[in-house]
Structure formats: structure tokens, C-alpha cells
Amino acid sequence: xxxxxxxxxxxxxxxxxxxxxxxxxxxxxxxxxxxxxxxxxxxxxxxxxxxxxxxxxxxxxxxxxxxxxxxxxxxxxxxxxxxxxxxxxxxxxxxxxxxxxxxxxxxxxxxxxxxxxxxxxxxxxxxxxxxxxxxxxxxxxxxxxxxxxxxxxxxxxxxxxxxxxxxxx
Amino acid sequence: xxxxxxxxxxxxxxxxxxxxxxxxxxxxxxxxxxxxxxxxxxxxxxxxxxxxxxxxxxxxxxxxxxxxxxxxxxxxxxxxxxxxxxxxxxxxxxxxxxxxxxxxxxxxxxxxxxxxxxxxxxxxxxxxxxxxxxxxxxxxxxxxxxxxxxxxxxxxxxxxxxxxxxxxxxxxxxxxxxxxxxxxxxxxxxxxxxxxxxxxxxxxxxxxxxxxxxxxxxxxxxxxxxxxxxxxxxxxxxxxxxxxxxxxxxxxxxxxxxxxxxxxxxxxxxxxxxxxxxxxxxxxxxxxxxxxxxxxxxxxxxxxxxxxxxxxxxxxxxxxxxxxxxxxxxxxxxxxxxxxxxxxxxxxxxxxxxxxxxxxxxxxxxxxxxxxxxxxxxxxxxxxxxxxxxxxxxxxxxxxxxxxxxxxxxxxxxxxxxxxxxxxxxxxxxxxxxxxxxxxxxxxxxxxxxxxxxxxxxxxxxxxxxxxxxxxxxxxxxxxxxxxxxxxxxxxxxxxxxxxxxxxxxxxxxxxxxxxxxxxxxxxxxxxxxxxxxxxxxxxxxxxxxxxxxxxxxxx
Amino acid sequence: xxxxxxxxxxxxxxxxxxxxxxxxxxxxxxxxxxxxxxxxxxxxxxxxxxxxxxxxxxxxxxxxxxxxxxxxxxxxxxxxxxxxxxxxxxxxxxxxxxxxxxxxxxxxxxxxxxxxx
Numbered sequence: 001x002x003x004x005x006x007x008x009x010x011x012x013x014x015x016x017x018x019x020x021x022x023x024x025x026x027x028x029x030x031x032x033x034x035x036x037x038x039x040x041x042x043x044x045x046x047x048x049x050x051x052x053x054x055x056x057x058x059x060x061x062x063x064x065x066x067x068x069x070x071x072x073x074x075x076x077x078x079x080x081x082x083x084x085x086x087x088x089x090x091x092x093x094x095x096x097x098x099x100x101x102x103x104x105x106x107x108x109x110x111x112x113x114x115x116x117x118x119x120x121x122x123x124x125x126x127x128x129x130x131x132x133x134x135x136x137x138x139x140x141x142x143x144x145x146x147x148x149x150x151x152x153x154x155x156x157x158x159x160x161x162x163x164x165x166x167x168x169x
Numbered sequence: 170x171x172x173x174x175x176x177x178x179x180x181x182x183x184x185x186x187x188x189x190x191x192x193x194x195x196x197x198x199x200x201x202x203x204x205x206x207x208x209x210x211x212x213x214x215x216x217x218x219x220x221x222x223x224x225x226x227x228x229x230x231x232x233x234x235x236x237x238x239x240x241x242x243x244x245x246x247x248x249x250x251x252x253x254x255x256x257x258x259x260x261x262x263x264x265x266x267x268x269x270x271x272x273x274x275x276x277x278x279x280x281x282x283x284x285x286x287x288x289x290x291x292x293x294x295x296x297x298x299x300x301x302x303x304x305x306x307x308x309x310x311x312x313x314x315x316x317x318x319x320x321x322x323x324x325x326x327x328x329x330x331x332x333x334x335x336x337x338x339x340x341x342x343x344x345x346x347x348x349x350x351x352x353x354x355x356x357x358x359x360x361x362x363x364x365x366x367x368x369x370x371x372x373x374x375x376x377x378x379x380x381x382x383x384x385x386x387x388x389x390x391x392x393x394x395x396x397x398x399x400x401x402x403x404x405x406x407x408x409x410x411x412x413x414x415x416x417x418x419x420x421x422x423x424x425x426x427x428x429x430x431x432x433x434x435x436x437x438x439x440x441x442x443x444x445x446x447x448x449x450x451x452x453x454x455x456x457x458x459x460x461x462x463x464x465x466x467x468x469x470x471x472x473x474x475x476x477x478x479x480x481x482x483x484x485x486x487x488x489x490x491x492x493x494x495x496x497x498x499x500x501x502x503x504x505x506x507x508x509x510x511x512x513x514x515x516x517x518x519x520x521x522x523x524x525x526x527x528x529x530x531x532x533x534x535x536x537x538x539x540x541x542x543x544x545x546x547x548x549x550x551x552x553x554x555x556x557x558x559x560x561x562x563x564x565x566x567x568x569x570x571x572x573x574x575x576x577x578x579x580x581x582x583x584x585x586x587x588x589x590x591x592x593x594x595x596x597x598x599x600x601x602x603x604x605x606x607x608x609x610x611x612x613x614x615x616x617x618x619x620x621x622x623x624x625x626x627x628x629x630x631x632x633x634x635x636x637x638x639x640x641x642x643x644x645x646x647x648x649x650x651x652x653x654x655x656x657x658x659x660x661x662x663x664x665x666x667x668x669x670x671x672x673x674x675x676x677x678x679x680x681x682x683x684x685x686x687x688x689x690x691x692x693x694x695x696x697x698x699x700x701x702x703x704x705x706x707x708x709x710x711x712x713x714x715x716x717x718x719x720x721x722x723x724x725x
Numbered sequence: 726x727x728x729x730x731x732x733x734x735x736x737x738x739x740x741x742x743x744x745x746x747x748x749x750x751x752x753x754x755x756x757x758x759x760x761x762x763x764x765x766x767x768x769x770x771x772x773x774x775x776x777x778x779x780x781x782x783x784x785x786x787x788x789x790x791x792x793x794x795x796x797x798x799x800x801x802x803x804x805x806x807x808x809x810x811x812x813x814x815x816x817x818x819x820x821x822x823x824x825x826x827x828x829x830x831x832x833x834x835x836x837x838x839x840x841x842x
Contacts (some may be wrong), residue, residue: 049409073207073290075330079408082327086443100204102191109326124199136187139176141320143397143447145327151176151320152450155457196748198790216793218818219829221750249828264828268748516824587814588822598824650813 005114008127048076052083059089069097078110085111101133109145171316171461173281181278189271213284217591220264224287229297229315230258230542234529239280241525254518258542290331292322298340298347299543303505303551309358311341313459328404332411333419350375350384350664353421368392374425377630381666382422394448402440465537470502474555490573508548509572513609517583518546527568535561578620579605586626593626595643595650607680620700636660638701640667657704668709670716689715737799741767742779744795764819765807
């Protein structure tokens with residue numbers, strides 16, 4: 001399946017089959033996979049209603065968590081990504097499902113690193129469209145989301161800067 | 170009024186460009202209609218019965234003369250010369266083309282406006298007390314908080330694909346004119362009963378629609394600086410746990426109801442406890458925004474205006490209008506004036522482009538260039554000198570905007586219904602018109618006194634029928650339009666859901682039925698007792714026989 | 726949902742095909758030789774085969790991003806051969822807002838407004 005990150009299409013170094021390299025397993029198989037492949041690079045795919053507590057014990061052993069988006073209009077995955085990041089998961093976060101380019105900035109802002117799309121999306125929506133969508137809005141209002149600073153934080157910084165230069169003057 | 174800074178300006182310009190691109194991708198087939206629909210809805214663009222409809226955000230109902238003139242220009246250039254003020258303090262154009270929508274948004278951006286999140290399963294345009302900054306019972310002006318929430322909710326990365334729409338209202342007064350309890354979340358600015366500190370009370374789980382519910386207090390007192398973090402927590406719980414299997418059970422009210430208030434509150438508080446805190450940003454933002462709402466230079470005037478008092482005595486028609494149109498201003502010598510958009514027999518909330526331009530001039534001449542839109546689909550000139558009221562009234566009269574019915578039986582709230590709306594099951598406006606004509610006589614209306622009739626053309630309840638003193642809901646029954654009448658609803662602090670009076674009526678029976686109910690009230694009321702007070706005292710059942718009698722006559 | 730709303734149900738006949746122009750939003754009808762804004766010029770399907778053919782045309786136009794929300798509406802045919810939708814909702818779509826007779830198809834196509842009264 002096509003895989004995309006902030007920079008564009010990328011090759012998938014994970015697979016769902018038992019081959020060399022990273023493997024993504026369903027949550028039900030996580031325990032046994034971890035037991036059997038202590039050295040391997042392991043990811044888990046979860047539905048968007050899994051409680052963070054169920055995964056937290058495995059964070060250190062997980063290279064990737066893939067969250068399924070059953071439909072692009074189902075935004076639970078955005079909150080789950082936020083919760084996983086908040087709980088300290090530092091590995092890769094992948095969104096899996098029929099997202100559209102306009103959701104790219106939202107997904108990355110919520111903590112996803114990459115998006116795995118169904119083949120059908122590829123026919124209609126190009127890499128250029130995903131890139132354009134990422135650059136459509138320069139600054140978001142909400143603090144704490146994107147890697148870049150929010151409008152609220154920028155305003156505060158600008159005011160602090162002004163006050164500082166005033167006090168130096 | 171709040172004025173965009175460079176960040177807001179850039180944001181809204183980029184948003185227009187983004188939508189222009191989305192439209193282009195839709196037309197090229199890159200986006201399917203199913204993919205495009207939520208995108209256009211989040212920009213206020215619907216596909217209705219006859220055409221597209223664009224709903225323009227009027228954040229917390231505050232509008233400048235310059236903005237109103239721009240709306241008039243859009244109405245003439247891209248629509249059919251009129252607009253419709255909605256029950257959520259917004260404005261709708263009924264006939265725009267999809268291909269013109271980006272240009273309309275550019276014109277809006279020119280005057281610091283947009284159509285962001287006036288529809289869709291996201292945090293909708295924030296509403297507030299239409300007498301904000303004016304009312305004497307205000308603890309603090311709610312507009313800075315409302316503006317903060319407008320910005321916080323705009324293109325929210327986490328909360329733009331919620332289970333369903335999400336409506337937030339804010340008030341800073343002791344009397345709740347923003348109807349917080351009918352919203353998904355209500356924010357009430359209040360003083361802590363012991364410490365006297367100003368903070369927020371947070372309500373959640375209210376809403377009308379198919380299953381009307383009254384909002385409940387989730388947090389008694391939230392200190393300032395924690396609002397964004399707390400709302401993040403509520404939204405995260407709702408986004409994660411809200412039902413997505415059934416559109417009619419997807420609002421937060423169902424989640425609160427099914428979990429129970431305590432469990433819901435616990436979930437929110439645990440989320441709040443672990444989430445990041447944006448206290449510094451929030452406090453700084455409110456401090457930055459607040460001064461823009463206190464720039465009006467009032468004259469030092471006596472509390473009583475001799476010109477005004479003399480004009481009332483000399484002109485009884487003026488005095489009649491004044492009776493209901495005025496709301497006391499916190500500044501002596503001023504009043505807030507409600508202008509009815511409910512001419513007898515007219516379309517509730519409609520305004521022509523010519524009226525908009527003339528009204529913009531009036532707002533400039535008499536009210537610091539500012540006006541408000543109320544959820545009752547009327548306008549407010551918030552800062553009028555008592556000395557100027559008579560001149561204002563005369564000019565309004567020439568524009569057809571001096572209908573003296575604010576709060577009376579013909580000041581009817583009605584959604585567009587099946588005359589425009591694709592979701593409607595029956596028409597609303599013709600029902601409003603029929604009732605309005607029936608009770609059009611000025612003396613008769615004043616004799617009846619305050620009475621709120623609210624009409625919705627479908628179960629989604631945009632016309633707030635559940636909370637009308639008399640509510641009317643248009644449905645389809647056996648291939649005909651059919652109207653259910655409820656009694657005893659109230660859109661106030663004592664939010665109440667009306668009770669069904671009996672079987673559905675045909676369109677031409679409704680005005681008669683309303684007349685019978687009103688006659689019952691007039692016969693049974695005690696001196697000085699308003700309609701809703703009488704309904705409370707006598708009970709809804711006391712009115713059923715009058716209602717049913719007519720229905721049986723019609724059936725016989 | 727947007728393509729052919731009622732295709733799962735058996736169409737009630739006679740019927741016309743109603744849709745919206747994607748760009749303009751106008752209500753369109755499938756006529757004998759293409760799309761028309763005039764409800765009186767709508768092609769009337771009297772057999773299931775005709776109805777299916779209309780739906781196919783609608784589906785193809787949806788796929789070409791010309792129209793949206795195409796569906797069949799049952800009509801009554803008057804003596805002049807003009808179709809009037811049976812359901813009041815679709816009747817309004819052929820006329821315009823009942824509270825603004827100066828706007829919509831009832832204003833643009835006077836012949837139809839008269840026939841519908």
C-alpha cells in the first residue's frame with residue numbers, strides 16, 4: 001500500500017507478513033510476537049477505539065503503532081494519536097486508511113509520522129496535492145499540535161520581544 | 170470590535186486559497202462528492218433544494234457597518250439581492266454558485282470575515298449573549314472568550330472530524346440570553362461564590378434536535394487560564410467516545426446521557442489532569458483581545474433624556490415601538506435597540522441588500538458602526554443615545570424596519586424549512602407568515618404580551634421549536650405537510666422542552682390552533698401574568714382541550 | 726449516496742430524473758437531448774427500462790463530475806404531457822421557494838408555474 005510522510009511517498013520498511021525487516025501485527029498477536037521475536041522490529045496495528053493503557057506497557061518494545069481509520073470522516077484516530085504521544089510513545093505513528101490530502105496537516109499535527117493509503121486514493125490524489133495541502137495554512141492557532149509553533153505562541157513571543165526591545169531602548 | 174492582526178489576516182486568506190483549491194479538485198474529480206462534502210460544509214457551503222447555500226459566520230453575532238455593506242455587495246453580485254439571518258447569529262445566502270464561492274470568501278476576507286465551520290461535524294461558529302458589553306447584569310464581557318474560542322476552534326487538527334456538530338455558547342451575564350443549556354457546551358463567566366474570583370462554569374450535553382436535552386453543569390468553577398485545556402479534555406472524550414454508529418445518537422448530549430453525568434465528568438477530569446496546560450497563552454490572548462471590545466467612547470449623558478420622553482408622549486406609535494425594542498444599557502443615557510426582522514407577513518430573518526446598506530449607515534450614525542445579530546433572527550443596535558431614538562425610529566420606519574413586535578406573538582423564529590432546505594420535511598416560513606398575519610394587529614399583540622413562537626421544518630430543530638412557548642414542528646405525514654404543536658418550552662435559564670398538545674395539523678389549521686391556545690390564555694390569565702407564566706401555573710393539559718376541540722372540528 | 730439515491734428501490738412510474746448542476750447548483754432535469762433547467766422539458770420514463778436508462782445517464786454524468794444528487798422522482802403527467810412530481814418536496818424543486826414566487830423556476834418558466842397551480 002502507498003505510504004507517505006511529510007516529505008512525500010516513501011518505501012514501506014514494514015510489512016504485515018513474516019519477513020525480514022519490520023513487521024506489523026494485529027493487537028491480538030502482539031504478546032506472542034514480542035515473545036517470539038525479541039530482536040525484531042515490531043509494530044502493532046490497532047483500531048481507533050483501543051485504550052492507551054492496553055499499549056502503554058509495550059511502548060519501549062514497539063517501533064511503530066498503526067491506527068486504522070475506517071473512513072476518512074472518522075476522526076477518533078486523531079485523538080488516539082494525541083493520547084499515545086501524551087502517554088509517552090516515542091516511536092513511529094502511522095495512520096492507515098482512506099485519508100484525503102486536506103487531512104495530512106491534521107494527522108501530522110496530532111502526532112502521526114506517516115499515512116498508509118489504499119491504492120484507490122493514489123489514482124485521484126497526487127503527491128503534489130498532499131504536499132500542497134501541507135503548506136496550505138502557514139500557522140495554526142492551537143498550541144501544542146504541529147511541530148511548528150502556534151499563532152498563540154508566536155503572538156506571545158512577538159510581544160515579549162517587543163517588550164524586551166523597549167526595555168533595552 | 171475585534172480586528173484581525175497579521176496572523177488572522179494571513180490565516181483567513183490562506184483558508185480562501187485552500188478552499189479555492191478544494192473546489193478545483195472537486196471539479197476535476199480528484200475529490201469525490203463524498204470527500205468534498207465535509208470540506209465544503211466546513212466552509213459553510215451546502216447543496217440545498219434549489220441551489221447551493223453559503224452560511225457566513227458572524228462570530229458571536231457581532232458585525233460592523235463595513236461588514237454589513239460587504240454582505241450587501243455579495244448579495245447583489247453573487248446572490249439574489251437578499252440574505253437570511255439564522256437562529257445561530259449567522260447569515261445565509263440562498264443562491265450562490267459553487268464556482269463563485271471562493272470569490273465570495275475573498276470578499277469576506279477583505280472585511281475580516283469568513284464562513285469557517287458554520288457547518289460540518291466540527292466545532293461550529295461560537296455564539297454569545299447578543300447584549301454582550303451592554304447588559305447591566307454582566308460580570309464580564311463574554312466576547313473576548315468567544316473570540317478566543319473562535320480562533321482556538323478554527324481548523325482544529327484534532328477536532329475537525331467529530332461524531333457530529335458541536336455548538337458552543339458563551340455568556341458573561343447572570344441572565345442567560347445565549348441559552349447555554351441548549352448547547353453542546355456552554356461557558357458561563359461567573360464569580361466564585363466565596364472567593365469572588367472570576368472564572369467559568371462549564372455546562373455540557375445540551376442540545377435540541379431529535380432528542381432534546383438540557384445541558385448539565387460539568388464543572389462548577391474553572392479558574393481562568395484553564396479554559397482551553399478543559400475544552401480540549403471535553404472534546405477529546407467526545408471525539409473518542411461519542412457514538413458514530415447512528416447520526417441521531419452522535420451528539421455529545423447522548424454520550425453524557427448514556428455515560429451518566431458523573432462518569433462523563435470523571436472522564437473529562439482525568440483527561441484534563443494529564444493534558445498540557447496553555448494557561449500562559451490563554452491569559453496572554455485574552456489580554457490581547459479584550460481591549461478591542463472596550464473602545465467605544467460614550468458621551469457623558471443624563472440617565473433621563475428629555476427629547477426621548479417628550480417624543481414618547483407626543484407620538485404613541487413611537488412609544489409602542491419603544492416598549493419592546495429597548496434594552497437597558499449599562500451606560501447612562503444609552504440603550505440597546507432590537508430591530509425586528511419580522512414584518513407582519515414577512516419572511517423571518519430576511520433582509521434585502523438595500524436594507525443592509527441603509528442599516529449599515531444607521532449603525533454608523535447612531536451606534537458606533539456596530540450591530541448584533543440575535544438568535545431570534547433580529548438585529549441589535551447596541552449603543553444608541555436615548556436622545557437619538559426618535560430619529561432612529563423614523564428612519565427605520567422608512568426602511569420597513571420599525572415593526573413594533575419584539576418579543577411578541579409575531580416575533581416568530583422560523584428556519585428556512587422546505588422553501589429552501591434539503592433536510593426539511595415541511596415548510597416553516599408560510600406557517601410563520603400565516604400566524605403573523607393572524608395576529609398582526611398591533612393592539613392585539615400588545616394585549617397578548619410576551620409570547621415566543623418557534624417553528625422548525627424538520628426534527629433537526631434549527632427553529633428551536635422545543636423551547637418555544639409555543640413550538641411548531643413541520644413533518645411529513647401520508648404525503649402531506651403536517652405540523653405538531655408543543656406548549657410550555659422556554660429558552661431561558663429555566664430551559665424547558667415543550668409538551669406535545671395533540672395530533673398533527675395541516676398547514677391551514679395551524680393559525681386557528683394558535684389562536685385557540687391564545688384565547689385560552691387570555692381567558693384564564695391573572696392580572697399581569699404572561700403567557701408562559703400562565704402555562705406554568707395551569708399546566709399544559711389545561712390547554713389541550715381547546716387545542717383538541719379545534720382539531721376534532723376539523724376532522725369532523 | 727450522492728450518485729443515485731433511490732436506485733436500490735424500485736422506481737415508481739412514471740418518473741423524471743432530477744439532479745443538481747455541480748458547478749452552479751441549479752436543479753436540472755434529464756431531457757430528451759441532454760440536461761435542462763426547465764421541468765416541463767424533462768424526459769418522462771414510463772417503463773422500468775426507461776427509468777433504468779435515465780438512472781444510467783445520471784450515474785455517468787455524476788461520474789464525469791457534471792452533476793450531483795441524481796435521482797428519479799415519481800410524477801403525474803398532465804393533459805399537455807407535462808410532468809408534475811407527486812411528492813411536495815420535488816414539486817418545490819420544480820418551482821422554487823413558495824414564499825418567493827419572484828425567484829426560481831416558477832419565475833423563469835412561467836408556463837410551468839401556471840400549470841402547477
